[in-house]
Amino acid sequence: MINYNGSLVEDSGIAVHQNRGFLYGDAVFETIKVLDNKVLFLEDHYFRLMASMRIVRMEIPMNFTMEYLEAQILLLVNQLKKNASFRVRFSVFRQSGGFYLPKTNAVDFIITAEPLESVLYSFDTAAYEVELFKDFMVTKQLLSTIKSNNKLVQITGSIFAHENGYENCLLMNDEKNVVEALQSNLFLLSGNRLITPPISDGCLNGVMRKQILAIARKIEGLEVLEESISPFDLQKADELFLTNVIKGIQPITKYRKKEYKSELAAELLKKLNVQIRLG
Missing domain, CATH: 3.20.10.10 (D-amino Acid Aminotransferase, subunit A, domain 2)
Structure with a gap:
């Protein structure tokens, strides 16, 4: 299950051959850890995502507040199999159309999540x-x-x-x-x-x-x-x-x-x- 533009779906139905994230790498993302229903370092992730979208000249939707992004992440996590810790990817990509020059700067987003074995951070002493x-x-x-x-x-x-x-x-x-x-x-x-x-x-x-x-x-x-x-x-x-x-x-x-x-x-x-x- 994923969160596609605020709706929980099994499949986004996105046509890969039309998706700018696939065609041109026209996408930014955040990799986020959720622990016990809490988005760790939420403010830092939010402001980096907003800065990234501005840098690549994406249009930031009016509803993209920090509270909205947190709610969308937890909406997905709470629907998945119960687990204490999750790895979440919040991807934002420009809507389809155009070549190197996009036809619009409006965006869509997809949130995916997968469970993590560790809860708090652990120290790995193995050879590295x-x-x-x-x-x-x-x-x-x-x-x-x-x-x-x-x-x-x-x-x-x-x-x-x-x-x-x-x-x-x-x-x-x-x-x-x-x-x-x-x-x-x-x-x-x-x-x-x-x-x-x-x-x-x-x-x-x-x-x-x-x-x-x-x-x-x-x-x-x-x-x-x-x-x-x-x-x-x-x-x-x-x-x-x-x-x-x-x-x-x-x-x-x-x-x-x-x-x-x-x-x-x-x-x-x-x-x-x-x-x-x-x-």
């Missing part, structure tokens, strides 16, 4: 090796910071990682700075300095990235910075970890010959779960 993906770069521009249907860099990078036995790959921008992983933001700890690439480098403006920055800035003695990261910086780091709203925090255990600790990542995850319980 990454490598740089050099075949294609992330462009250092505003479009790279939003979640759109144009994910060919991430798709080809995921195939590369799978074929070569890596858990993930790190992506570089056109200035050869490391900006993010295939589906996550990147954090690097060196001494007492926690660094994540700035949005201006072309990384995703991640919702979990924002949460971790806020939590880390409250830790005494930890200097939190948004600075460019070079490939050379990776091998000097004490810790590397990844963040997204579904996984929370994923520590990287190995990059090439360098192995990493995960003490700060574990501490941040505990604080994140406390914040969610209190929220």
